[in-house]
Amino acid sequence: MGAEVVQLVEQAGPYLTAAVGAYGAAVLTRAQDVAADATVGLGQRILQLVWRHRDEAGRAELERVVEEAADEQDDTYSAAVLSRLLRRALEKDPGLREELSALLPAPAAGTVTITASGERSIAAQHIGTAITGDGHIPPRP
Template identity: 60%
Template sequence: MSADVVQLAEQAGPYLTTAVSAYGVAVFTRAESAAVDATANLGRRILQAVWRRRGERGRAELEAAVQNAAQAPDDEDAAAAVRQQIKRALREDAELLAELARMLPAAGETVTVTASGERSIAAKAIGTAVTGDNTTIRP
């Protein structure tokens, strides 16, 4: 197994665990929630990226692992089963490996983003953000 796969799966672990705790099995269908912290939202994006690139059987296996982990949040074996599904997907899909590497912060990198004040926006990276009333966005 590639060291990159193992490292990425281990690095993703806390994000996956937090996402499963916050969203449960709905992690595959839910949109990002402002009420959920950035760690859970990153975990959700990782799980959704893996889920989208798996076949029917791979999706079912990942869903089962996530459901087990959601039902037993303190069970390290259940969390490990989710990471194992991620590793399997990464070994089979080099593009997915690259996509997840771009999603995860670099090893040792700490990102702190703070928003303060009315209509403030805080993000490490952002596409379009609107904080005003009656705004029209044109392409």
Template identity: 75%
Template structure:
């Protein structure tokens, strides 16, 4: 999976979960609410862009995923389920990747995202020495 797709999914995730939390399964079919929170509105626009580009079977799958995520009412679950679907959809559709890239705000200049994943994972932007593992003793200065 390309880095571009992973980055888009990570950026879109908070917007999608907010839209699902705000609108539930109706997020796909309701008209955009001008008074809606900007985050939820962007999430709704992203989901509707995916909706427009899907075939009938793809739309049915998207409806099921959104409905399931809305019923679950668990932000982590929603992010994971929508992330998997979005990664798969973006992998096959370069035009949709471009459309979502134009919708999402550009990261602030100089901003860095660092993510650690897994048991005992570490993350750092700048690091001199990182020693991990059981039973290791590091010399003290």
């Protein structure tokens, strides 16, 4: 179950960030705009799906988190906050996991997810040489 939740959160994250960036806190109540970008529209549908699966207290928390993410100027922070909220909701609600799985596009065959975590971390699928750390002097041509 844990790996499934992580995969769903990673798939949904960019859509959530795009929707909140485009509509702000109104994303939870706004009717879907037919002309909206596909990414923004899917992010909005995901957030509204989470909204429908929450009780009154959960909806208040969702509103607060979305407002906070919308007010934040740092997309990385917003993505982290929204991902954490989605992960908690998915861990508690198997029905939500099923509905979200059906809503998200299937990952392309051979899709690779790479995560870098920690100070000075790097992530790459294909790389020749990666040198990190202080004091490295690149070779002269």
